[in-house]
Amino acid sequence: METTVAEDRAAEPVHPVRRLVRPVRRFARPPRGRARQVAAWCAALPLAVVSVVLGCRAADSDGITPVPQLLAFLPWLLVPALLGLVLAAAARWPLGCAWALAAAAVTGWFIQPYDPAAGPAPRPRGPVVAQVRVLTANLEFGGATKGLVGAVRREDPDLVSVQECDTRCAAALDAPAMRETYPYRKVIAVPGDAAHGSAILSKYPLTPEAGVSGKLAMPGAVVRIAGRPVHVQVAHPMPPMPGRLDVWRTELGRLRAYAADRGDEPTLIAGDFNATQDHAAFRSLLDTGMRDSAPAVGRARTPSWPSVTAPALGAQIDHVLVSEALRPRAARFLDLPNTDHRALLVDLDLH
Incomplete structure (x- = not known):
């Protein structure tokens, strides 16, 4: 067959x-x-x-x-x-x-909020000794100076971190009304370089300390609140521009070293970090034990830049980072005219 x-x-x-x-x-x-x-x-x-x-x-x-x-x-x-x-x-x-x-x-x-502790934040030791309101704002070459002054009058923050403070900004912050409200300050303004300047304003006694070095000014200070010294640092590293990523990484690394060196001391870093929780360099900073205030109170993905499309579209690159002794209670993003950033207002408990 x-x-x-x-x-x-x-x-x-x-x-x-x-x-x-x-x-x-x-x-x-x-x-x-x-x-x-x-x-x-x-x-x-x-x-x-x-x-x-x-x-x-x-x-x-x-x-x-x-x-x-x-x-x-x-x-x-x-x-x-x-x-x-x-x-x-x-x-x-x-x-x-x-x-x-x-x-x-x-x-x-x-998309989930980044939490290096993978759980609820540890409860700070001791009772609340003060409630502190912090405002951080990037003025885009000083253009939002008038808006900042108005926001300060409305919101009455105790500490103010300012980035891109030009000579107009420095003059406005030196006005008698501002000096009366914020007698303690550290202001850096460079004529002809509107992006370089930064400032710290405080209602509490302030002692300047060496800030983090960078292409843009990042001043630091020790502020005494309710008898406790609190380290306050402005953040404004260079953005991750093509061809300049090393500068961006280096300056974020310096902010990380600043946070790590403070140990258990109350520490606050506020400003325009030019980074989100999706950047490894920023997560490394959070891994020191610093907590991002806006995500801590449920505002993890609220964009702060660019303001022309936020909050519908954008990235959260403006932050207030705090150590364990400072516990966030509330956070709001404010729209200021003539800047590409939204300001961030945070209420904190100091333990």
């Missing part, structure tokens, strides 16, 4: 590994047809970008340009991930659909 070659092959047993591989190959097979192939390529491009950024986030690295810039807007990676899902579905590309769903799921996971 004769049999054909096809019948002989059909009679051969199929190895178990081949049974597993064949469905995977069919699943991963690129779509046929020119239109579907184009859709698949259009899906792969945004998914590849999202995957690189998420890979750096998972690896606790800020990577190279443009990764640090994209990390600032990490929640918005959901948009290209979902776009990739739509295009992969149109291309009838199962692997692409799975890729897009995985990218969206990982993005969603990282």
Whole structure:
């Protein structure tokens, strides 16, 4: 009896590994047809970008340009991930659909507030000895000076951290009414360099101390509140510009060293950090035990920059970080005219 070659092959047993591989190959097979192939390529491009950024986030690295810039807007990676899902579905590309769903799921996971302690913050030791209100504002080359003065009068903060304080800003802060309210201060303003200047204003006695060095002024001081010395530091590291990432990392590293060197002493760092919780350099700063006030009271993803699109779209790069002795009670972002940042107002309990 004769049999054909096809019948002989059909009679051969199929190895178990081949049974597993064949469905995977069919699943991963690129779509046929020119239109579907184009859709698949259009899906792969945004998914590849999202995957690189998420890979750096998972690896606790800020990577190279443009990764640090994209990390600032990490929640918005959901948009290209979902776009990739739509295009992969149109291309009838199962692997692409799975890729897009995985990218969206990982993005969603990282959107959670970063908590290095992985639990509730430890309760500070001792009773509350003072309630302190802190305001931090980047004035964008001094343009929001008038708005800052108005906010100070309305909100009556006890401590004010100012970034990009130009000579106009310094003159406004030196006005008699401001000096009466804030007799203690440290103001640095450089003529011709509006971005460089910074200031600390205080209702409490203030002793200047060496601040953190950087391209932009970051003054520091020791403020005595209810008999307790509190270290206060302005934050304004350089932004993560292409070609200048090393400066950004170095200056954030200096702020981290400042926090680490203070140990258990009450410490407050307020300003424009040019970094979000999705940047490894900023998370390293939080790992010293400092707590980010806005996320601590449920405002983890409220954008502070750029003000033209916030709060609908933006990144939270303005922060008030506090050590264990200072416990956040409330936080609000304020809109000031003529600046690309929103101011941040935080109420704290000093234990």
